[in-house]
Amino acid sequence: MNAQVLNLVAALGVMQYSKRLDFEDPQIVYYARAAYVVSNAIIFGIYTIIQTRISSNNDRTPLIYEEPAAPFSGQSAGKHVSTTVKDYDTEQLQKAKKSSMIGVAMMAFMHLYMGYAQPLVLQSILPLISLFTNQLTSIYILGKAAEGSLARPFAAGGGPFSNANKSAPAAPAASSSTPAAAVSDGPTITELNDEEKTA
Template identity: 40%
Template sequence: MNAPLQNLAISLGVMQVARKIPFDDPKVLEYVRIGYVASQVIILAVYYFASQKIKSKNDQTVLKYVEPPNQMTQEPGNLVTTTVRDYDLSETSKLIRAAYTSIAMMAFLHLYLKYTQPLFVQGLMGLKSLYEAKTVKIHVLGQAPEGDLKRPFKGAAGMFGATADPQTDKAAIEEAEKRIGTKKEE
């Protein structure tokens, strides 16, 4: 089962469990709030730890790839030349931004709209996304950057399995370099 369908199935299962929880009870609601905040603190702490590990390794290996083209335009993808350190830091930064966005949405849903079930669901889903984070798998869990963890990371699969992966083959990189060269000459 691909990741979006798996996330949907887990979300639906967790929501069924959340229906059984008496959120009307102030004590239960307090425990759910504490659990949500604790999970978010753990998530942000692990991402911070991963970024510190990336910085301490300071892997300056050059990484060249062609970004996947935008589906809405006919323009080809851009050539990206970076280091493994910078690439991993940018990927971890994306994860941190996603965590902060999730926290902001939950604050709006819970504090303004008074929804309580999403706190329970997002607390668990956040921990699941932490476990699936590729930079966490490499730098915190110590897995080798092979297969799915090979840089540049493959794009997340869509609901129906479609992905837009970066191109790392030599022909695509050379063609992108030629394209950049012709733009500079004009």
């Protein structure tokens, strides 16, 4: 099932269930808080495992692509990005951590300052669904190959580690003076494919 559809179905189900709960009952609020804390402990624990595996793999394969301009930025041209798989995955993970911490801060404000308890239930479920349907979790936790929908740069809509837009791969380098050669530790994916065609 598509991650967005799964999130929508889960949100509707959890919202319907939470309407039956009495959030005036201190015990219900306690369990909602506990579920939220456990959920975030799992999320940040998975982040830690992914970070460890990114560092352990130390994949220096060159990754070159065009990053589209951000929506409403007023820029028509995208940005040329030349990096490695390790650095790209680390960047995506840092974005996910930042997003999760902002979410925790907002939830703390809503619950502790404004007194809302019902969102605790929803925010205990949806971030976990997003975590286990994103690309880095699929690659580093579930052991899936980084191809197809898991190919880097990641497409939009795959979860908290996704870019805002799908980034188009750049054209292969024409000479050794290009950025591709500057970061290359070996043949790029494009070069390997060309060699297979001519073999």
